[in-house]
Amino acid sequence: MRMDYVQTHAEEIYDSLTAGRAKYLRIDELVRAAAVAYPGLVPTDEQMAAERSRPQAEKAGREIDQGIFLRGILRAPKAGQHLLDAMLRPTTRALQLLPEFVESGVVQMEAVRLERRDGVAYVTLCRDDCLNAEDVEQVDDMETAVDLALLDPSVRVGMVRGGEMTHPRYLGRRVFCAGINLKKLSSGDIPLVDFLLRRELGYIHKIVRGVFTGDSWHSPFVDKPWLAAVDSFAIGGGAQLLLVFDHVVAASDAYFSLPAAKEGIIPGASNFRLSRITGPRVARQVILGGRQIRADEPDARLLVDEVVAPGEMDVAISRALASLDADAVRANRRMLNLAEEPPDEFRRYMAEFALQQALRIYGEDVISKVGRFGAG
Known part of the structure; x- marks a missing residue:
């Protein structure tokens, strides 16, 4: 067998x-x-x-x-x-783009825009036609962006936020992520290896552990603090992603859900991480029952660190980025991740x-x- x-x-x-x-x-x-x-x-x-x-x-x-x-x-x-x-080593694509990013501070990809300003790598999800729904291209672009942010010595903190949409229903509004692209799944374009496993073992795991270089005697990984900013909603893979960030800021009108059980699939590593963060009862309500959590309800504080009015997002983001840039943050978040998510x-x-x-x-x-x- x-x-x-x-x-x-x-x-x-x-x-x-x-x-x-x-x-x-x-x-x-x-x-x-x-x-x-x-x-x-x-x-x-x-x-x-x-x-x-x-x-x-x-x-x-x-x-x-x-x-x-x-x-x-x-x-x-x-x-x-x-x-x-x-899987934690830098991708070939990222290594090829690194000199350009170090020099210019900008890389524009199909699904993601990466820009470095004042030591922050701003990763903007920009698939405005599909509300940042995830597919193979998005995963490739995200891993490239995460690699570049981690490898560029000028970057001290990384941040992920959805860009403004052209979709009629959310025209001009920022959207974090609508989860897996179900149309692509139906058409057979969501592969096990290049999407479902790559996203978990690649860029999401790199946000937790860092990128593996083996260059330093004190750590084989280059890791940095990460912040997520959620406007509108984080559905499915978007909600999964929040579980690995060091700080999450959400607009008060945003919501979060993991509808994988309704779709019939497993929501990535959420079954591994969510109970630790929210407790087992809320985790089962979200994963098994499809519960949607609004940013303005008490249980949302188990998923996010700050909830602010939509018009105050930029100020809250700037404040949070400054706090993550403290000297001791990197070592302490490394030890927290090691204790909370042992590699084995x-x-x-x-x-x-x-x-x-x-x-x-x-x-x-x-x-x-x-x-x-x-x-x-």
């Missing part, structure tokens, strides 16, 4: 694919290498290309085999930790997530629920 084989031989398989852990392969590179070295263990490039050409409802479910493989690798202590470190616990959660989410995106209920978005 595939699962038993990978679980039994995970360390051996991983060492053979990475030359004894001398090579750092990202998850997409790892599954491609495994397809060549271990025929039949995971889908080939040709098989995955055929899958990508089909809507979700017509796929053969080959990503489930990828989920089985990655579950086994992540469960193995040495291989799993090495893979996490590989995160690794074990993500191992199970790799398989369970792979199964969920092919569930009949998910196909049925998101199918209506395919006609749009």
